[in-house]
Amino acid sequence: MNMLSSEWLKIRSVRSTGLLLLLSLGAILLGAAIAWMAAGMYDDATPAKRATASIAELEEVVIIVPQLCMGILGVLAITSEYATGVIRTSLTAVPRRWPVLAAKAAVVGAISLLTGSVAIFGTYFLARQVIGDRFSGTYLTPFLDRLPTLAATGLTVCVFALLGLGLGALTRSTAGAVAVLVGLAYVIPMFVGKLPSPWKDWLGSMMISALPRQISGVPFKSSVYGSSLPPAAAVAVLAAYALVPVLAGTWLLRHRDA
Amino acid sequence: MVRCAADPPYPILDDVIRLHHLTKRYGDTLAVDDLSFTVEPGHVTGFLGPNGAGKSTTMRLILGLDTPTSGEALVNGRPYTTLRRPMAQVGALLDAGAVHGGRTAYHHLLCLARTNDIGERRVAEVLDLVGLTGVARRRVGGFSLGMRQRLGIAAALLGDPRVLMFDEPVNGLDPDGVRWIRDLMRSLAAEGRTVLLSSHLMSEMALTADRIVIMGRGKLIAEATIQELTTRYPTLEDAYLALTAGSVQFGAAR
Numbered sequence: 414m415n416m417l418s419s420e421w422l423k424i425r426s427v428r429s430t431g432l433l434l435l436l437s438l439g440a441i442l443l444g445a446a447i448a449w450m451a452a453g454m455y456d457d458a459t460p461a462k463r464a465t466a467s468i469a470e471l472e473e474v475v476i477i478v479p480q481l482c483m484g485i486l487g488v489l490a491i492t493s494e495y496a497t498g499v500i501r502t503s504l505t506a507v508p509r510r511w512p513v514l515a516a517k518a519a520v521v522g523a524i525s526l527l528t529g530s531v532a533i534f535g536t537y538f539l540a541r542q543v544i545g546d547r548f549s550g551t552y553l554t555p556f557l558d559r560l561p562t563l564a565a566t567g568l569t570v571c572v573f574a575l576l577g578l579g580l581g582a583l584t585r586s587t588a589g590a591v592a593v594l595v596g597l598a599y600v601i602p603m604f605v606g607k608l609p610s611p612w613k614d615w616l617g618s619m620m621i622s623a624l625p626r627q628i629s630g631v632p633f634k635s636s637v638y639g640s641s642l643p644p645a646a647a648v649a650v651l652a653a654y655a656l657v658p659v660l661a662g663t664w665l666l667r668h669r670d671a
Numbered sequence: 672m673v674r675c676a677a678d679p680p681y682p683i684l685d686d687v688i689r690l691h692h693l694t695k696r697y698g699d700t701l702a703v704d705d706l707s708f709t710v711e712p713g714h715v716t717g718f719l720g721p722n723g724a725g726k727s728t729t730m731r732l733i734l735g736l737d738t739p740t741s742g743e744a745l746v747n748g749r750p751y752t753t754l755r756r757p758m759a760q761v762g763a764l765l766d767a768g769a770v771h772g773g774r775t776a777y778h779h780l781l782c783l784a785r786t787n788d789i790g791e792r793r794v795a796e797v798l799d800l801v802g803l804t805g806v807a808r809r810r811v812g813g814f815s816l817g818m819r820q821r822l823g824i825a826a827a828l829l830g831d832p833r834v835l836m837f838d839e840p841v842n843g844l845d846p847d848g849v850r851w852i853r854d855l856m857r858s859l860a861a862e863g864r865t866v867l868l869s870s871h872l873m874s875e876m877a878l879t880a881d882r883i884v885i886m887g888r889g890k891l892i893a894e895a896t897i898q899e900l901t902t903r904y905p906t907l908e909d910a911y912l913a914l915t916a917g918s919v920q921f922g923a924a925r
């Protein structure tokens with residue numbers, strides 16, 4: 414309990430946290446702005462063009478912003494301690510070491526889960542309000558049918574935060590961890606999309622952004638990602654992204670010289 | 672008598688730091704080489720040696736931050752890493768620069784205090800003790816080196832520990848700061864605490880320490896009281912230079 418309150422205070426008492434939260438929630442406004450522009454273009458278009466016009470689910474597009482921001486929050490939670498040398502003070506105070514990273518995971522996980530949920534549902538409701546029945550009724554799907562996909566997509570924000578924390582613990586470097594995070598989340602998927610099948614589909618299904626729709630069982634209509642995993646397997650892969658680096662980082666934290 | 676299950680597996684040695692054939696190797700560098708000595712309560716023990724002698728490494732080994740290659744370091748008869756609320760037993764200042772510049776002094780200390788069940792009242796107390804109460808709500812990024820040293824000392828004192836270690840705390844301080852730290856070290860020792868104070872300057876030790884441990888190139892060179900050294904050598908400076916003559920790695924010993 415005291416470890417949690419210490420780590421909570423640590424994250425609360427630096428400016429970068431507020432900035433990253435603000436940016437994350439800015440995604441809602443970004444999504445609303447895109448929806449507003451799209452609705453305007455739709456209204457100005459000819460009926461023929463309207464009939465073929467389509468729009469992606471905006472909340473699943475702008476979620477990239479909180480994903481990155483909370484990923485960086487997770488990275489900084491540990492690498493800022495290495496950069497400043499505070500890690501030695503932290504580990505001197507808690508020589509068993511693992512509670513430090515466990516408490517960071519709990520705090521970063523809770524903040525990012527809340528942020529991800531607010532971002533995904535906030536964007537969804539605003540975009541639905543703005544788009545209405547335009548674009549062949551993309552946003553007319555009943556909320557309860559969308560709920561599993563939205564919830565799983567919001568959850569990826571938490572996965573990014575824990576992934577960032579784990580990568581930070583492994584690399585002990587802000588730049589290194591952010592580079593690996595961005596590579597894993599956004600660069601590798603671009604290459605995977607260019608692979609020959611069955612690799613494209615098989616590896617494409619393992620990419621983080623491909624997982625929510627496999628968890629909800631509602632595949633994208635068109636996507637660079639694969640969709641070959643059953644929901645339970647997709648949940649397991651998502652959990653592995655969040656937990657494997659944190660566990661490996663905990664092991665290294667315990668066994669490496671600080 | 673039957674030993675109670677909760678008894679520590681080591682004999683209880685209160686307020687003592689004991690090194691036992693402590694050795695640490697980093698790749699090709701033998702940073703600490705078969706070091707054995709004991710630091711006892713009630714006086715300031717000066718831990719002296721040229722730059723690169725292995726003083727900081729020894730302190731990290733005592734605190735369990737680095738794992739020894741062989742040998743052991745015990746605090747109060749136990750390895751540091753087995754202590755549950757270590758701040759109540761041992762306080763340490765390794766590097767005054769090790770603070771997050773964006774955090775306030777108060778929050779820096781409170782984060783630390785919470786991990787060891789130390790209350791806010793004690794945080795205010797140590798801030799007062801080191802004279803930082805007036806700037807407690809300011810971000811540490813704007814602190815001078817002297818203020819950071821005071822903050823580091825406040826952190827070491829948070830748990831009111833009986834064993835204290837300071838790694839070169841007077842480096843870069845103005846004469847007032849040096850004087851303040853010297854008086855604080857002496858008063859902590861006078862309260863019966865164990866104080867280990869490292870420096871690469873003998874001149875500083877002469878005024879602060881009662882006992883001196885000198886190391887060079889990872890090895891123990893001498894262990895003596897200030898008195899013993901001044902009777903054997905014309906001055907303490909001569910004693911230090913003579914004893915470390917073979918151990919200076921990087922040019923002059925200062």
Ligand SMILES: Nc1ncnc2c1ncn2[C@@H]1O[C@H](COP(=O)(O)OP(=O)(O)O)[C@@H](O)[C@H]1O
Nearest residue numbers: 697700702720721722723724725726727728729
């Ligand atoms: N983490 C480390 N990795 C490699 N070498 C190290 C490390 N820490 C210290 N050393 C080396 O060990 C020796 C002792 O260093 P140190 O303990 O810092 O000496 P002092 O504090 O007496 O100046 C030096 O040669 C230093 O370069």
Ligand SMILES: [Mg+2]
Nearest residue numbers: 726727728838
């Ligand atoms: Mg040193």
